[in-house]
Amino acid sequence: QVQLVESGGGLVQAGGSLRLSCAASGRTFSNYAMGWFRQGPGNEREFVAAISRSGGSKYYGNSVEGRFTISRDNAKNTVYLQMNSLKPEDTAVYYCAAGIIFPSSTPTDFRSWGQGTQVTVSS
Secondary structure: OEEEEEEEEEEEEOOEEEOOOOEOOOOOOOHEEEEEEOOOOOOOOOOEEEEEOOOOOOOEEEOOOOOOOEEEOOOOOOEEEEEOOOOOHEEEEEEEEOOOOOOOOOOEEEEEOOOOOEEEEOO
């Protein structure tokens, strides 16, 4: 399996921006579709965005469409999540995940997960 490590989380005011990164190692990164999920306190894991193996196709959850952008750099084995116009309800632990099914918003379709990075948006 591929190993994943997220970074870039932190505390930001509402309306601000953050960029999350997820570095992959262990297997051929370009063989995997990649996704971002999030889980807030007391909530189930929620789909945020997914990107195809080549990066040519992208898919977003309704709550982030138009504000977040997923991208990947296969030469750097890294996937990114640019988050703009952040809202307090975006506060969560954000996870990146690798899978072979695209498009998918189902956590069980993703085989490898990172440890998560905390994003906190203050009002």
